[in-house]
Amino acid sequence: MSNSIPKTMTAWRQNAYGGPESLTRAEVPVPQPGEGEVLIKIGATSLNGADIRIMRGDPKLVRLGSGMRGPKEKIRGKDVAGTIVAVGPRVFGRSVGDRVVGELPGGGLAEFVVAYSSKLSTIPSGVDDKIAATLPLAGGTAWQALESVNTDRGASVLIIGAGGGVGTFTVNLATWAGAHVHALCSPRAIETVAALGAERVDDRTATSTESLASDDYDVIVDLGGVVPLRELRRLVRDGGDVVEVAMGGNSVVGPLGRAIGSQAMSTWSKKHLRPLLATKRPGLTKTLLDLVASGEITPHIDREVPLDSADQAIKALDDGEVVGKILVVPGS
Known part of the structure; x- marks a missing residue:
């Protein structure tokens, strides 16, 4: 050296x-x-x-x-x-x-x-x-959460746990794609999440998902892993997707049980629950770098x-x- x-x-x-x-x-x-x-x-x-x-x-x-x-x-x-x-x-x-x-x-x-x-x-x-x-892990995970679901212009997207690293990128990328974003986050994150483009932002400590209308979203990205799977399925429309990113679970196997439950509930259903296992993708990091360089995401x-x-x-x-x-x- x-x-x-x-x-x-x-x-x-x-x-x-x-x-x-x-x-x-x-x-x-x-x-x-x-x-x-x-x-x-x-x-x-x-x-x-x-x-x-x-x-x-x-x-x-x-x-x-x-x-x-x-x-x-x-x-x-x-x-x-x-x-x-x-x-x-x-x-x-x-x-x-x-x-x-x-x-x-x-x-x-x-x-x-x-x-x-x-x-x-x-x-x-x-x-x-x-x-x-x-960018690599948080931005890459957010991209992978959205890339296989419908976030085209006009899609209705609910992001649960939108205030963290992956959550803020998910808001940023979904709004960049033209989706209408409803975000649930901690009180301290509300102003930031709104500035990133979410059209509706609610305090997740004061807003229960039970108060939200059924069949109202094309896509739900769940970053909390605590909302029951049946409740998430209720909220998404037929043909829509629930993407489980941070999937909670117990102290031994973590999200494994919830991931299995997601797969089981998707069988023969018009509503798709997708556990996400994000991977390292240097090419995706390059894409995100280009979006930052052009000012399209921040x-x-x-x-x-x-x-x-x-x-x-x-x-x-x-x-x-x-x-x-x-x-x-x-x-x-």
């Missing part, structure tokens, strides 16, 4: 599952890029609900992939944007100085991170690292927190205090 790259860096590590208190600040070696990898100097890391689930190992089902006794990836932070400062062997089409963004297994709560070059998207000029970092950033206080950013997200996205940026 270049002499300008330090040998050690600040990172927030986690050795055992737990709450924000399980993260500790440490000085660790700067990783070296292997075959097909690049080393990124991080410009911004966007935190997501997935970081919280892995941090807590909850539901326990996630531990099959993340580690049974503790997280295999010790550093939280999946969505990272920054500048390539070194390249490993057999990296093609990437150079030192390129600005890139991607959804990684982790490693974002640090000054540097390694990533496979093929999993990254180039950040266009005019889009800064902070905006780019919001991610909402609640706040930026310096790396030295990254545990406070995780705590704010864990406590449900964030509207849209929260970023960790270099500095103290």
Whole structure:
């Protein structure tokens, strides 16, 4: 690696599952890029609900992939944007100085991170690292929730839990597509969600879905996972779709039972309940970057927190205090 790259860096590590208190600040070696990898100097890391689930190992089902006794990836932070400062062997089409963004297994709560070059998207000029970092997981999940259902101009869409990272992107993308959006969100998110284009915004703590008319929506995107499936099916029209994104569930298997229930209730029904398992798609991140660059969508950033206080950013997200996205940026 270049002499300008330090040998050690600040990172927030986690050795055992737990709450924000399980993260500790440490000085660790700067990783070296292997075959097909690049080393990124991080410009911004966007935190997501997935970081919280892995941090807590909850539901326990996630531990099959993340580690049974503790997280295999010790550093939280999946969505990272920054500048390539070194390249490993057999990296093609990437150079030192390129600005890139991607959804990684982790490693974002640090000054540097390694990533496979093929999993990254180039950040266009005019889009800064902070905006780019919001896109891969939250923006990508919102896109995948909407891409297989009818959000064409004039469609009626209900978004439940619209104030979080995925929720604000879902509002933004559905209104961009021309849908009429009714959003349910926390009181703190109402103003933001309305500004993103929702035509009707209600406080989900004061508005029961039981008060909503039957057969009134073409699409329902459920980001809360607490409204009974039969109630969601009542609200959607024949031929319509309910997309289950955050599907609740118990502390062991999480959303698995609800997903099975969704599939069962869709059998022989004119109303479709679709559990969503979003996947990493660098090509989709590029599409979202282009929409941001052209001004067609605008991610909402609640706040930026310096790396030295990254545990406070995780705590704010864990406590449900964030509207849209929260970023960790270099500095103290």
